[in-house]
Amino acid sequence: MQSATEENYLKVIHHFSSGTNTRVLTNQLAEYFNSTPSSVTDMLARLSGKKLVNYKKYYGVSLSEKGKKLAVDIIRRHRLWEVFLAKKLGFAWDEVHPIAEEMEHVSSNALIERLDKFLDYPKIDPHGDPIPDKNGNYKPVVLQPLSELKEGDKAIISKVIASDATLLSYLKEHLLIPGSEIKLLALYSFDGSVDLMINNKKKIHISKDVAQKIVVK
Amino acid sequence: MQSATEENYLKVIHHFSSGTNTRVLTNQLAEYFNSTPSSVTDMLARLSGKKLVNYKKYYGVSLSEKGKKLAVDIIRRHRLWEVFLAKKLGFAWDEVHPIAEEMEHVSSNALIERLDKFLDYPKIDPHGDPIPDKNGNYKPVVLQPLSELKEGDKAIISKVIASDATLLSYLKEHLLIPGSEIKLLALYSFDGSVDLMINNKKKIHISKDVAQKIVVK
DNA sequence: AATTATTTTTAGGTTAGTCTAAATTTAGTT
DNA sequence: AACTAAATTTAGACTAACCTAAAAATAATT
Ligand SMILES: [Mn+2]
Ligand SMILES: [Mn+2]
Ligand SMILES: [Mn+2]
Ligand SMILES: [Mn+2]
Numbered sequence: 001m002q003s004a005t006e007e008n009y010l011k012v013i014h015h016f017s018s019g020t021n022t023r024v025l026t027n028q029l030a031e032y033f034n035s036t037p038s039s040v041t042d043m044l045a046r047l048s049g050k051k052l053v054n055y056k057k058y059y060g061v062s063l064s065e066k067g068k069k070l071a072v073d074i075i076r077r078h079r080l081w082e083v084f085l086a087k088k089l090g091f092a093w094d095e096v097h098p099i100a101e102e103m104e105h106v107s108s109n110a111l112i113e114r115l116d117k118f119l120d121y122p123k124i125d126p127h128g129d130p131i132p133d134k135n136g137n138y139k140p141v142v143l144q145p146l147s148e149l150k151e152g153d154k155a156i157i158s159k160v161i162a163s164d165a166t167l168l169s170y171l172k173e174h175l176l177i178p179g180s181e182i183k184l185l186a187l188y189s190f191d192g193s194v195d196l197m198i199n200n201k202k203k204i205h206i207s208k209d210v211a212q213k214i215v216v217k
Numbered sequence: 218m219q220s221a222t223e224e225n226y227l228k229v230i231h232h233f234s235s236g237t238n239t240r241v242l243t244n245q246l247a248e249y250f251n252s253t254p255s256s257v258t259d260m261l262a263r264l265s266g267k268k269l270v271n272y273k274k275y276y277g278v279s280l281s282e283k284g285k286k287l288a289v290d291i292i293r294r295h296r297l298w299e300v301f302l303a304k305k306l307g308f309a310w311d312e313v314h315p316i317a318e319e320m321e322h323v324s325s326n327a328l329i330e331r332l333d334k335f336l337d338y339p340k341i342d343p344h345g346d347p348i349p350d351k352n353g354n355y356k357p358v359v360l361q362p363l364s365e366l367k368e369g370d371k372a373i374i375s376k377v378i379a380s381d382a383t384l385l386s387y388l389k390e391h392l393l394i395p396g397s398e399i400k401l402l403a404l405y406s407f408d409g410s411v412d413l414m415i416n417n418k419k420k421i422h423i424s425k426d427v428a429q430k431i432v433v434k
Numbered sequence: 435a436a437t438t439a440t441t442t443t444t445a446g447g448t449t450a451g452t453c454t455a456a457a458t459t460t461a462g463t464t
Numbered sequence: 465a466a467c468t469a470a471a472t473t474t475a476g477a478c479t480a481a482c483c484t485a486a487a488a489a490t491a492a493t494t
Contacts, residue, residue: 003480003481005480005481005482025441025442026441026442026443027440027441027442035482035483036482036483036484037441037442037443038442038443038444038445038482038483038484038485039481039482039483040442041442041443041444042480042481042482043480043481043482046480046481057442057443057489058441058442058443058488058489058490059442085328088335089328089331089332089335090331091327091331095327098325099323099325099328102322102323102324102325103320103323105319106316106319106320106323107319108315108316108319110308110312111302111306111316114306114307114308115306118305118306220450220451222450222451242471242472243471243472243473244470244471244472252452252453253452253453253454254471254472254473255452255453255454255455255472255473255474255475256451256452256453257472258472258473258474259450259451259452259473260450260451260452263450263451274459274472274473275458275459275460275471275472275473276460
């Protein structure tokens with residue numbers, strides 16, 4: 001068995017190695033966890049001992065096959081709980097993450113299978129991220145920033161890259177949230193700002209800066 | 218904040234002191250947790266330091282007001298999750314406990330309030346135990362063993378005192394489970410055994426021994 | 435290539451939660 | 465009251481998960 005801390009590490013290593021570059025660095029993890037490089041070294045040695053990661057001193061880590069399986073399963077659990085929180089309990093999409101961060105560590109497999117069924121086998125979570133099935137399979141959704149759309153294009157917002165609270169509440173107020181349908185009415189070449197139609201109901205003008213932080217599919 | 222271990226202690230101390238006698242003994246807790254008396258002493262000192270229990274060396278512990286509040290809240294969380302697992306996910310009443318034992322430690326209060334609403338404010342859990350409301354109020358259900366009913370009495374099974382797996386599956390097979398309605402058809406004075414009608418559908422004969430383990434209300 | 439800066443590991447220490455074995459206190463019994 | 469038995473605490477040790485400070489390895493610059 002693995003602890004909640006170990007599960008969190010696996011999930012984050014998976015996240016950081018999910019792009020092109022495969023190895024994950026000690027300082028990267030330390031910064032992410034608001035921890036110290038020495039604590040990370042400690043944990044990487046532990047995970048290596050459990051054959052969950054491939055770890056070379058001074059070089060970096062990657063997930064082993066065993067570790068990758070586990071990481072994907074934890075991501076599955078996390079995202080299913082997020083769907084439950086949003087769809088069944090009525091939490092907003094930006095409230096579910098910290099709660100799911102705890103729920104994902106409840107260990108029962110039967111629980112997750114039944115939850116999956118109860119939710120009618122959802123494919124994406126409230127942030128637009130794909131949910132792996134029980135075999136760990138999922139297809140990464142093709143995403144692009146809103147700023148790359150052309151005039152007339154329609155898309156669904158699937159994610160918002162923002163941690164700033166004032167920006168988040170601004171986006172929320174104007175329904176620039178995951179799930180909303182948008183149409184690009186006009187693109188102003190002089191500053192990259194755009195006019196949008198949101199859910200066929202409301203027009204809005206946003207800067208290029210903000211448009212780059214709204215990810216659509 | 219308190220750890221999951223501390224929460225488990227508070228809950229169990231509440232359980233053991235819930236009867237007439239108020240003080241809970243070290244060995245009692247050690248046995249319950251399959252732990253050692255010295256580990257318990259250690260934890261009691263910790264809980265005492267947090268003002269969650271009143272603890273006198275060599276004498277025993279009881280919950281402080283603060284500790285009692287917390288204990289009741291953990292019981293609330295536990296039983297609400299049990300209802301969720303049974304009613305929404307379709308788990309059997311005898312499968313929900315170990316899962317709820319983990320879920321009860323998820324810390325969000327908003328989560329529990331929304332869960333309560335989602336479940337339509339249930340008053341009892343799948344074992345027939347009462348669920349405290351958000352202020353910690355609940356009325357202990359008046360319970361008696363089936364063996365104390367008189368001929369002609371009707372009752373609802375609210376709990377089964379059994380850990381033996383063969384007995385549990387026997388009871389399950391014959392629908393002698395929480396929620397079932399039973400009527401006492403005959404009481405045999407020579408050995409205390411009884412004839413029952415279960416859910417107005419099936420007759421069964423059970424020994425006094427088993428009748429004493431079926432709690433009804 | 436030598437020096438400097440950055441990254442990472444090692445060394446040593448802390449807290450929560452556990453254990454075994456020994457000492458102590460309380461309870462029970464001649 | 466003295467002795468024995470049971471319950472409980474203390475002492476000392478261990479692991480997981482953290483930390484700070486120092487040492488070592490790697491990367492970047494002169
Ligand atoms: Mn987590
Ligand atoms: Mn998500
Ligand atoms: Mn628990
Ligand atoms: Mn219960």
